Amino acid sequence: MTDRETIGIYSARAGEYATLKPEKVQEDALAGFLADMPEGGHILDLGCGPGLHAKTMQAAGFAVTAFDATPDFVDAARARGVDARLATFDDLSGVACYDGIWASFSLLHAPRADFPRHLAACHRALKPAGILFLGLKLGSGEARDAIGRFYSYYCEAELHQALGIAGFSAITATIGAAPGLAGNVDPFILMSARA
Amino acid sequence: MPDLFAYTDGACSGNPGPGGWGVLLIAREGDKVLKERELKGGAADTTNNRMELLAAISALESLTRPSTLTIVTDSAYVKNGVTTWIHGWKRNNWRSAAKKPVKNVDLWQRIDAAQARHDVTWEWVKGHAGHPENERADELARAGMAPFKPGG
Numbered sequence: 001m002t003d004r005e006t007i008g009i010y011s012a013r014a015g016e017y018a019t020l021k022p023e024k025v026q027e028d029a030l031a032g033f034l035a036d037m038p039e040g041g042h043i044l045d046l047g048c049g050p051g052l053h054a055k056t057m058q059a060a061g062f063a064v065t066a067f068d069a070t071p072d073f074v075d076a077a078r079a080r081g082v083d084a085r086l087a088t089f090d091d092l093s094g095v096a097c098y099d100g101i102w103a104s105f106s107l108l109h110a111p112r113a114d115f116p117r118h119l120a121a122c123h124r125a126l127k128p129a130g131i132l133f134l135g136l137k138l139g140s141g142e143a144r145d146a147i148g149r150f151y152s153y154y155c156e157a158e159l160h161q162a163l164g165i166a167g168f169s170a171i172t173a174t175i176g177a178a179p180g181l182a183g184n185v186d187p188f189i190l191m192s193a194r195a
Numbered sequence: 196m197p198d199l200f201a202y203t204d205g206a207c208s209g210n211p212g213p214g215g216w217g218v219l220l221i222a223r224e225g226d227k228v229l230k231e232r233e234l235k236g237g238a239a240d241t242t243n244n245r246m247e248l249l250a251a252i253s254a255l256e257s258l259t260r261p262s263t264l265t266i267v268t269d270s271a272y273v274k275n276g277v278t279t280w281i282h283g284w285k286r287n288n289w290r291s292a293a294k295k296p297v298k299n300v301d302l303w304q305r306i307d308a309a310q311a312r313h314d315v316t317w318e319w320v321k322g323h324a325g326h327p328e329n330e331r332a333d334e335l336a337r338a339g340m341a342p343f344k345p346g347g
Contacts, residue, residue, distance in 0.1 A: 028256050035301070160342045170343065174236040176257060 002088045003150040006109050007070045010049075010149075014072035018050040025176060026053070026104055026135065029190050033102060033133045034060055036192070041099035044125065046092065047106020048084055051077025057102070058082065065098075067091065089118045094125040101126060104135040105188075112142055112152045119166035126195040132168060134159070138175065138187040156189060168193035197222040197229050199264035201254035203273075204322070204332035205246025206340050213343035214241040216250035217335025219328055220257070232257075233331075235339035246336065247273045248302040255309035263314040269322030269329055277306055278317050 010017065030053055037043065040061055045054040048066035050073050057064045058081070067087040068074050077084035085091075089110055101122050110118055122132050139153030154162075160170055174190040200221045207214035218234040234253050238246070247270035254266060268274055281303060284290065289297050289304070297303060320326050322333070 024256065024259055156342055170239055172236065172238045173339070173342065174234075174253065175339070176234045176253075177232065 002069055002090075003109060003111075005144075006149045009147055010070040011072045013147075014050065014070065014076060017073075018076050022052050025174075025188075025190070027056075029104075029133065029135070029174070030056060030102070033100060033131065033192065034062070036131055037062060037100050042097065043100045043102060044092075044098045045082075046089070046101055046103040046122070047109070048077050048082065049073050049106075051080045051082040051084055053102060053104060054082040054084070055080045089114070089121070092118070092121045092125055096127045097125055098130055099127055100131045100133070102133050104133065105137075107134065108136045108151050108153070109149065110152060111150075112154075115152065115154075116162060116165065119162055119168070123167045123195050128195065130195045131171070132163075132193045132195065134189075134191045134193070136189055136191075138189050154189075159189065159191060163191070163193045168195055197224045199223075199258075199262055200267060200328070201251075201264055202267045202326075202328040202332040203247070203250035203254050204269060204329065204336045205243055205248070205250050206333065206336035207241060207243040207246055208340060208344055211240055211242045213340055213345075214238050214243065214246040215336045215338065215340025215343070216246045216253065217332045217337075217339055218250055218254045218257070219331045219335065220254065221328065233335055235335040237339040237341070237343045239343050242299075244270070244272050245299055245302060246340075248276075248299060248306060250332070250336065251277070252302060252306050252309050255306070255313060255315070258313065261312045261314075265316045265318055267318045267320055267326075267329065269320055271319060274317050274319040276303065277310070281307060 042063045043057050045066040048054045048068045054064045054066045066082050066084040069088045074084045074086045137153050142152050163170055171192045177185050177187045202219040205216045215237040220232040222230040251273055284297050289300050320329055
């Protein structure tokens with residue numbers, strides 16, 4: 001299920017969002033993710049936003065496919081030269097296509113009930129031993145933030161369990177806190193896991 | 196100007212094995228604590244030295260602005276590496292005095308890049324010797340490791 005309200009908020013603020021400086025912690029995580037990718041490998045940027053990370057991946061010599069459910073973001077990413085497609089998490093139907101999937105603070109906009117299904121689709125879409133990167137917010141339940149975006153929250157133990165059930169084994173986790181678009185400082189988790 | 200301190204620690208169960216790292220960041224003015232922040236993480240298959248390095252790297256990388264800070268570690272490997280050995284390694288194109296590739300070169304290069312933005316003083320303290328901040332960093336490292344331990 002796709003949250004239309006969240007997409008509406010991103011559409012309305014797409015210009016502002018695209019001018020946000022990329023967060024250093026995510027940039028550092030991206031460098032680590034790319035270091036584990038085979039040379040010239042194929043990466044899916046799942047929930048690519050305005051395409052900043054996808055552009056970095058391309059510049060590093062990787063083949064990038066990018067999905068986003070917000071039309072304005074897809075346009076912004078394409079304007080950067082990224083092969084971006086208007087697609088929801090449910091459109092991820094490929095089998096053994098990608099060396100890596102970069103899902104950076106995107107799957108948190110899907111309902112908790114759909115999370116296992118999306119993780120399973122990621123596992124199917126990855127080549128054997130492919131790597132999934134997840135950036136999520138820590139907490140419990142579901143809520144809308146101060147500007148109305150829908151969020152699912154997870155605790156670390158839950159994530160290890162959900163990844164395990166989907167067939168992944170966790171490689172690393174990093175837990176910290178950083179301010180987001182809504183201005184509040186939320187605890188976050190970055191995880192990498194092998195299919 | 197408040198003084199910034201980062202207390203860092205690593206942990207590993209088996210060496211190699213599952214591991215974790217922890218950072219306690221404290222901004223102090225005199226004896227008064229103005230601000231505290233905690234970071235932690237874990238890895239499925241790592242070593243104690245890699246976790247000690249990653250703790251220090253994470254502390255440095257978490258600072259968005261160039262800062263003056265003191266990093267307090269109980270790892271002689273990190274302290275000696277970053278203050279002494281690294282200069283020789285860089286001169287020798289990341290090879291040791293014995294002309295062998297430097298171990299954990301990926302992390303040494305990362306710490307080298309991360310500290311270049313800051314003005315860092317490196318301090319060593321004895322681990323498990325009753326320094327409350329070092330004990331806290333140790334707790335965080337163990338908490339970061341816990342989900343990666345079998346049955347954890």
